[in-house]
Amino acid sequence: MTQAYPLQWPDGWPRTPSGRRQWKSRFNTTFTKARQQLLSELDLLGAKSAVVSSWLPLRNDGLPLASAARQRIPDPGAAVYFLFHGKSMAMARD
Numbered sequence: 001m002t003q004a005y006p007l008q009w010p011d012g013w014p015r016t017p018s019g020r021r022q023w024k025s026r027f028n029t030t031f032t033k034a035r036q037q038l039l040s041e042l043d044l045l046g047a048k049s050a051v052v053s054s055w056l057p058l059r060n061d062g063l064p065l066a067s068a069a070r071q072r073i074p075d076p077g078a079a080v081y082f083l084f085h086g087k088s089m090a091m092a093r094d
Contacts, residue, residue, distance in 0.1 A: 002081040004062070008053045010079055010090040021076060021094060031056065031064055038080060047082040047089070054078040 002008055009015065027034070035052055042050045055075045057068045077094035 002051045002053060004051055004053050005057050007055045007077055008079060009077060010092050013092045016094045042082055047084050050080060050082040052078060052080050
């Protein structure tokens with residue numbers, strides 16, 4: 001079963017070398033807003049059982065722990081796992 005924390009990177013997906021990762025996002029949003037928008041889009045597609053996996057520790061309600069949200073995590077990778085028409089799917093970015 002896929003867990004939200006710690007990050008579970010999909011098998012076969014290459015990682016961006018740490019020296020090539022960009023820490024400045026082109027998007028001005030929060031983790032909470034981005035997560036909600038992602039889950040809303042998956043819902044519109046008809047995806048089921050979505051799990052967003054990252055190195056950001058979460059509370060029981062799925063929102064980030066306040067102490068963790070204020071820190072820069074060493075691995076910015078995130079993966080989303082879901083069922084689409086009964087088939088297991090994954091997408092990941094770092």
